Amino acid sequence: MNSIRNSLLAACLTLATLVAAPAMAxxxxxxxxxxxxGLLQQEMVGIEAAMKEIYSAIIRGNHEVVKEKGQAIHDSFIxxxxxxxxxxxxxxAAVPRAFLKLDQKFHKQAGKLANAGVEKNTRKQKxxxxRMTESCVSCHSRFVDERFSGLKE
Known part of the structure; x- marks a missing residue:
């Protein structure tokens, strides 16, 4: 349990560093x-729900849920x-190329997470x-900071 707590603490510190970095939002x-x-918002709501389920599954050792939800996120690529x-x-035409690259990277990470669920590799899942959480914060703070004002510097 301490390992998970330490891992999440490290992620939070990394996220704080990302958020503190100046960016043109x-x-x-x-x-x-x-x-x-509408499609993008629908996808984001689904991803957030799946991320919550994945977190719970990781800390409970429920590899099947990690696999299923990771694959669902991977497959939801807009x-x-x-x-x-x-x-x-x-x-x-409407969104910056950097946004599309971050989105693509995030969905690839979700596919890897699904594989870690298949492998029953909790460390890799964490x-x-x-990394997926870092991607979410990075994207939100960079591309929709008005909606997520708590992520502003």
């Missing part, structure tokens, strides 16, 4: 059409969802969960 959702904004070619082009 921009709200990526302001340029999205209502359909894309560009692979209900988007037409026109929607994809509009999304790519490490990947920490």
């Amino acid at each position: 921009e709200d990526v959702t302001s340029e999205l059409n209502p359909k894309l904004r 560009l692979a969802q209900e988007l037409t070619d026109e929607d994809r082009q509009a999304l790519k 490490q990947l969960f920490d």
Whole structure:
């Protein structure tokens, strides 16, 4: 249990460092059409719920839930969802390339987390969960800081 607590403390300290770093924030959702904004918000709500379940599963050693929820997050990648070619082009035009790269990296990490669930490797699960959390905070503080004002410097 101390190992998990120490790991989470280290993640929090890392996140504090990321948040404290100066960044030019921009709200990526302001340029999205209502359909894309809705899909992105729907995805974020689902990811947040899955992350909560994953945290609980990690601390309980429930590898099956880690696998399932990690895979669900991996598969929810917005560009692979209900988007037409026109929607994809509009999304790519509306958001910075850095946003898309962070999103893609996050979903890859979720796939690795699912594999760690298959492997029943709790240590690896904790490490990947920490990285995913860092990715969330980094993205929110960089691209939607108006909505997450607690992440401002």
